[in-house]
Amino acid sequence: MAELYTFGYEGLAIDAFVARLKSAGVETVIDVRANPLSRKRGFSKTVFATALRAASIEYRHVVAMGCPKPVRDQYKVDGNWATYTRGFMRHLSKNEAALSEVASLAKGSTCCLVCFEADYERCHRTFVARGAAKLGGFPVLHLTGQTAIPDGDRLAVA
Numbered sequence: 001m002a003e004l005y006t007f008g009y010e011g012l013a014i015d016a017f018v019a020r021l022k023s024a025g026v027e028t029v030i031d032v033r034a035n036p037l038s039r040k041r042g043f044s045k046t047v048f049a050t051a052l053r054a055a056s057i058e059y060r061h062v063v064a065m066g067c068p069k070p071v072r073d074q075y076k077v078d079g080n081w082a083t084y085t086r087g088f089m090r091h092l093s094k095n096e097a098a099l100s101e102v103a104s105l106a107k108g109s110t111c112c113l114v115c116f117e118a119d120y121e122r123c124h125r126t127f128v129a130r131g132a133a134k135l136g137g138f139p140v141l142h143l144t145g146q147t148a149i150p151d152g153d154r155l156a157v158a
Helices: 014-023 045-054 069-078 081-093 096-108 125-136
Strands: 004-008 028-031 058-061 111-115 140-143 148-150
Touching: 004 014, 004 125, 014 045, 028 045, 028 096, 045 058, 069 081, 081 125, 096 111, 096 125, 111 125, 125 140
Parallel strands: 004 111, 004 140, 028 058, 028 111
Antiparallel strands: 140 148
């Protein structure tokens, strides 16, 4: 059965990040950042895609799955995760075609949704993964530097 991974690059160097993707068997990275730019070396779109290609991992950017700026900006002001979640879920419900694209990619390849945040429970990529998994009927696993955590389960597996 296909699995859909998620992974945040916070705290990792590009080489370690790519090595972890390879060790998990990821074939395609789906970048779900609205703006695939990063102050962290190696993670801006063009350089990131090049590093992934060098490791035989395909790169796809699905811009519609990024969190809208007004939702991000509000979260920066109030830090209210419930408000952030409602805002992003409204956005997700209006972007079914992009969510279907993610599910379709995940059915055809071992995919990993990528964003910055290390904590998948505080990142929109988890909502994207759950939505795609619901459409595709596959499980979601959240990668860390060392483990894979099944969605909804804080226990790590190798």
